[in-house]
Every structure is written in structure tokens, then in C-alpha cells.
Amino acid sequence: MAASEESELIANESALEAFCKAPAEQRQLTAELKGVLAETACTGVIRYKWHLIKPLLVQLMQQQLHDFEAAEHVDVGPARPLPDDDSVEALCERFSAMLDDFAGPPWTLQRLCELLLEPRKQYQRLHKLALALEKLLLVTGEQETTQDPGPAPRMSQLTRVNEAPVSAAGNSGAAAAVGQKRQRQDEAEAGGLVAAALTVKQPPDAAQQQQQQQQRQQQAVDDAAEGATHAAGKQAAAAAAGAAAAAAAGPAAMDVDGEADASGSPSKEGKDTAADSEQPSAADAVPGDAEAAAAAGANTAAKDAAAPVAGSSDAAAPEAGSDAKAADS
Numbered sequence: 001m002a003a004s005e006e007s008e009l010i011a012n013e014s015a016l017e018a019f020c021k022a023p024a025e026q027r028q029l030t031a032e033l034k035g036v037l038a039e040t041a042c043t044g045v046i047r048y049k050w051h052l053i054k055p056l057l058v059q060l061m062q063q064q065l066h067d068f069e070a071a072e073h074v075d076v077g078p079a080r081p082l083p084d085d086d087s088v089e090a091l092c093e094r095f096s097a098m099l100d101d102f103a104g105p106p107w108t109l110q111r112l113c114e115l116l117l118e119p120r121k122q123y124q125r126l127h128k129l130a131l132a133l134e135k136l137l138l139v140t141g142e143q144e145t146t147q148d149p150g151p152a153p154r155m156s157q158l159t160r161v162n163e164a165p166v167s168a169a170g171n172s173g174a175a176a177a178v179g180q181k182r183q184r185q186d187e188a189e190a191g192g193l194v195a196a197a198l199t200v201k202q203p204p205d206a207a208q209q210q211q212q213q214q215q216r217q218q219q220a221v222d223d224a225a226e227g228a229t230h231a232a233g234k235q236a237a238a239a240a241a242g243a244a245a246a247a248a249a250g251p252a253a254m255d256v257d258g259e260a261d262a263s264g265s266p267s268k269e270g271k272d273t274a275a276d277s278e279q280p281s282a283a284d285a286v287p288g289d290a291e292a293a294a295a296a297g298a299n300t301a302a303k304d305a306a307a308p309v310a311g312s313s314d315a316a317a318p319e320a321g322s323d324a325k326a327a328d329s
Helices: 002-007 013-021 031-043 050-072 088-100 109-117 126-137 166-170 172-197 206-255 268-278 287-328
Strands: none
Touching: 013 031, 013 050, 031 050, 031 109, 050 088, 050 109, 050 126, 088 126, 109 126
């Protein structure tokens, strides 16, 4: 029972060393040896050192390339030329030399194991397989052997090699849904490109409309503030002009016809001129001084009415003096 369970496991390190020491023409790839590559293909685990894995890859690569060449001989029509017009033997030697250039496992080792174990799941022609292998061997990155890989797996656990994920290939309904989604995305992108080419203006969305409304409101607030500042400036300038005119009119009233007559009292004309000078003109008056202008006009009218009365009393005084002289004589 223990022997049967041990035979289900992949090859161990001693089996790999025996394979590497055997002559090239006597090497045989058993299922257990292929299981080492299958573990890397399925899990990405690199259980053994690179110098033990590389001979397995070379042997399997040569076997698959020759099998593809033999299968193409029975096909109808000429075969496609190989890269650089190489023969299969030259191709095997070139790929083996590329593997020898790696000091450790190449970065594409997992995909390389998948392709060598099950190449016909993706390729049916020799030239396509050769191009795929060359692409995988042109990398320069390397990786380390897996530390603590755990117990060796059984062969029955390594059945799914080089297969697409179930979510993408196993479920036809999911695949159809993905196809429909991609079609809708393509149609949307195509519509956007056509609209851009025709310079068609698309209607703005709600966020753009809200942003435009906020900009208009802010512009209205700024215009109102600017208008208020301008009106206040004009009012302040008008008040300053009125104050300056009033200050200039005060001293001028003392100089216009303000001389006294021979008796030492100011004349009527001087009084009238002084009174008139005290009244600000309509041009100098500001809108806010309307009441003051009316009061000044009333004072001027009262003075003009009182002036003849004062003149008549002054004329009556000489007549009274002449009557007194006649009585004395």
C-alpha cells in the first residue's frame, strides 16, 4: 500500500539526478518526471534546483517540436517556414542554448511548463509553437527556487494544465454577459468619438448645471457690491464739493460792497450784497442742503422788505430838524 501511494507522487530529487546523469539518447520522460513540471505549471512552485529542472525542459521541448513536425507532413499544402528558416534540429539546439544562458529559473518558467506539457491547447502549427517558445526564452529575468514548498503532490492533483479559468471559458452564460458588456462599452465609446468629431455639444449633467448656477449667483453678488461702492463714492464726492463751496462763499461776503458810508454805518447796498453773499447759489447747493437753502432765501426776503422802512425813517429825521429851527426863529 505504501509503495502504491509513493508511486502516485511526483519524482523526487534522486530520480531527477539519475535522469540528468543518463546519456541523452537513453533519457526517458516518465509521468513522475513530467509531474515535476506539472506542479510548476499548476501552482508556480519550483521545488527543485534549476540544474535538475533544465534537462527535463530540454528533453520535453525536443519531443514536442519533433511531434509537431511529423504531424505537419500529413497536412495538405506546404508547411509554413520556421523562424529564420531553421530546421527542427537547429531550432532545438538554439532553444537549448538559450536555456543554458540562465543561471536560475527564468521568470517565464510557469508558462513554459504549461506550453511544453499541453501545446495543442493553443497551437496546431509548428511555426506558431516555435515563435511562442522563442518569446518565452527571450526574457532576462530570473527567480529563486521556492523555499519550503511543502510535501510533494500526487499525480492525481495535477490534472488541469494549460487550461483557461472557469469563469472565462467554462461558463457560457458568463462569457455571453461579458461579450454583451464589451459591446455596450464599444458602442458608447464610438458614440463619444462621433460626437467629438462632429463637435456636437452634449447637454450638461446635473453637477455642471449646479456649478454654472453658482457661478451666475456669485457674479450677481460681485456686480451689486461694485455698484454700491461706486454710488457711495459719488455721494462722498458731492458732499465734499458742497462743503468746499460753502467755505469759499463765507469770506467773499465780507468783500463785496461791504464798505461803510460817511456816517460809519454800512450802506443799504452793502447790506443787501452781504445778505445775498450769505445765501449760497443754486449751483453750489447740494441735494442734501435743500432745507438750508430755503431758510436762507427767506432771510434775504425779510431783509429786503425791511430796508425801505429804515430808509423812510432816515428821511424823516431832517424834516423834523428843519421844523424845529423855524420855530426858534
